[in-house]
Amino acid sequence: MKIEAPRGTHDIIPAEQPLWQRVTGEMERLCALSGYRRIQTPVFEETDLFQRTSGAGSDVVQKEMYTFTDRSDRSLTLRPEATAPICRAYLTHGLQQEPQPQKLFTIAPMYRYGRPGRGRYREHWQLSVEAIGSDDPALDAELIHLFDTLLRTLAVTEYELKLNSIGDPNCRPAYVEKLSAWLAGRASELDSDTRGKLRTSPLRALDNLEAKPPGVQEVLRAAPALGDSLCAACVEHFAAVRATLDALGVAYTLVPTLVRGLDYYTRTTWEFKGPLDGANSTISGGGRYDGLIEEIGGPPTPGVGFGAGIERLLLALEDAGGSAEPTAIDVFLAVEPDAPRELALRWLSELRAAGIAADTDYAGRSLKGQLTQAGRSGAHTTVIVGPTEAVLRRQGAKDEPLAHADVLGTLLG
RNA sequence: GUGGCGGUAGCUCAGUCGGUAGAGCUCCGGGUUGUGGUCCCGGUGGUCGCGGGUUCGAGUCCCGUCCGCCACCCCA
Numbered sequence A: 001m002k003i004e005a006p007r008g009t010h011d012i013i014p015a016e017q018p019l020w021q022r023v024t025g026e027m028e029r030l031c032a033l034s035g036y037r038r039i040q041t042p043v044f045e046e047t048d049l050f051q052r053t054s055g056a057g058s059d060v061v062q063k064e065m066y067t068f069t070d071r072s073d074r075s076l077t078l079r080p081e082a083t084a085p086i087c088r089a090y091l092t093h094g095l096q097q098e099p100q101p102q103k104l105f106t107i108a109p110m111y112r113y114g115r116p117g118r119g120r121y122r123e124h125w126q127l128s129v130e131a132i133g134s135d136d137p138a139l140d141a142e143l144i145h146l147f148d149t150l151l152r153t154l155a156v157t158e159y160e161l162k163l164n165s166i167g168d169p170n171c172r173p174a175y176v177e178k179l180s181a182w183l184a185g186r187a188s189e190l191d192s193d194t195r196g197k198l199r200t201s202p203l204r205a206l207d208n209l210e211a212k213p214p215g216v217q218e219v220l221r222a223a224p225a226l227g228d229s230l231c232a233a234c235v236e237h238f239a240a241v242r243a244t245l246d247a248l249g250v251a252y253t254l255v256p257t258l259v260r261g262l263d264y265y266t267r268t269t270w271e272f273k274g275p276l277d278g279a280n281s282t283i284s285g286g287g288r289y290d291g292l293i294e295e296i297g298g299p300p301t302p303g304v305g306f307g308a309g310i311e312r313l314l315l316a317l318e319d320a321g322g323s324a325e326p327t328a329i330d331v332f333l334a335v336e337p338d339a340p341r342e343l344a345l346r347w348l349s350e351l352r353a354a355g356i357a358a359d360t361d362y363a364g365r366s367l368k369g370q371l372t373q374a375g376r377s378g379a380h381t382t383v384i385v386g387p388t389e390a391v392l393r394r395q396g397a398k399d400e401p402l403a404h405a406d407v408l409g410t411l412l413g
Numbered sequence B: 001g002u003g004g005c006g007g008u009a010g011c012u013c014a015g016u017c018g019g020u021a022g023a024g025c026u027c028c029g030g031g032u033u034g035u036g037g038u039c040c041c042g043g044u045g046g047u048c049g050c051g052g053g054u055u056c057g058a059g060u061c062c063c064g065u066c067c068g069c070c071a072c073c074c075c076a
Helices: A014-033 A047-054 A059-064 A083-092 A137-153 A172-185 A192-200 A202-206 A214-222 A232-248 A310-319 A341-353 A367-377 A404-412
Strands: A044-046 A066-069 A075-078 A102-111 A123-132 A160-165 A266-273 A282-288 A303-309 A331-335 A358-360 A381-385 A389-394 A400-403
Touching: A014 A102, A014 A123, A014 A137, A014 A310, A044 A047, A044 A083, A047 A059, A047 A075, A047 A083, A083 A102, A083 A123, A083 A303, A123 A137, A123 A310, A137 A160, A137 A232, A137 A266, A137 A282, A137 A303, A160 A232, A172 A192, A172 A202, A192 A202, A232 A266, A266 A303, A282 A310, A303 A310, A331 A341, A331 A367, A341 A358, A341 A381, A341 A404, A367 A381, A381 A404, A389 A404, A400 A404
Parallel strands: A331 A358, A331 A381
Antiparallel strands: A044 A075, A066 A075, A102 A123, A123 A303, A160 A266, A266 A282, A282 A303, A381 A389, A389 A400
16 A cells, blocks of 8 residues: 555645745744844653643644554654743743843744644744743734745735734633623523634633624624733733734734633733635644743743744645746756766865866766756856767857866866 | 535546556657757556455445545634
8 A cells, every 4th residue: 555645744846945935034034133033942841731721622723633652651742832831942942031032933833633624734844932031022023023924025916914802811811701691691502613712712712703603603603802801911912912913014803702721821812814714724823822831840931922834834835836946956967878987076075175066967868868968957157078078068058069178167167 | 523515547547338458648658840849750658646345347336445635623
């Protein structure tokens, strides 16, 4: 039986690398421009890290984690997201002792078990950018602006930024209680789906309103709004985030029912929706997580960050007609059948040592085939190596006969 | 995880009523040409996703399974 890539995984083949490199290169450049430094964490962590931060009731923990025990019976989990691991690393290496905030980013694969589809993978890549150690609303805005800039730089223009504040431990619990009680009072008017949410994740009951039956929508619209229950500190913080976004010229839509899937979020939350229809249009999501570090045993430490799905960003880029130049070499050596190949191979080595990308034929091609291959390789210079001399062919120039002894000097000069 | 649609060459696809597998592109060779493009000729390439069933005979019909896509759920 033929072996295939595991369900929900995919190879990133050479033909796709230029576009990937353009995207990840742009990510690295923009992160560096704003003072974010790269960090890399293990592919797997102690299961407890994700259970405690994402929340035992979250979809990710309940049904999407790749959890296994190793040979020593430790419970380990392939990371479903990068924020918690980065916060763990922040603690592990005592980064709270260094100047705050610590501005960090990573580009890495994430793992979530779920039914795959277009733009939805069990192994997928994310850019994750985090600012840990400051509750300055300017950071929330900076991160949003950073991703907004990335999209613009890549010429992706069809997208929407959804923004909300979901409060903090001072104000949210009271609201959740109020909402639950209010909805419970009208439970008979709700559909089973919404009643289920009421039990597991009351905030989510208000989410995705448009998809619910009209009668249910009516009830939910009349429910108490989260925005009206925010404490003064959260109101002030959110106002500052919005004012900064306005100042930076970042357009957003306030979505009072926007709730994120992980328990660690506080205050600011946001999502970037891409141009593609369908359920997998979220290309980035993020928010503030002021209680996360404390949850995993650190001192009370604020933080804010986002994750962005690279495969989904690529779909958006494709939709916008984005492309990238294929990789090319500099010099191709076409070797005639009765020419001294060892000599050509030595030239190859010398060229490469001099930093010139050079290649030749290894497939026993005919001379015509080798020249075709030279064209494919993108080489601007081709050397046709004959038995006693060579012909130098530069793009757009006339052929130039050369003695073997002069080939290297001409190419290197 | 639930429901629906699909799977034939590396890619895009055709394959009639069930009768022993096809095209274009790609790739390789030859001719033409300005030694690479164009054009012409030829060739390589297949466990018809996999397994079972029905049948004299299955790419084709039936069941199962794997994978993909769409809609839910949820997200990146």
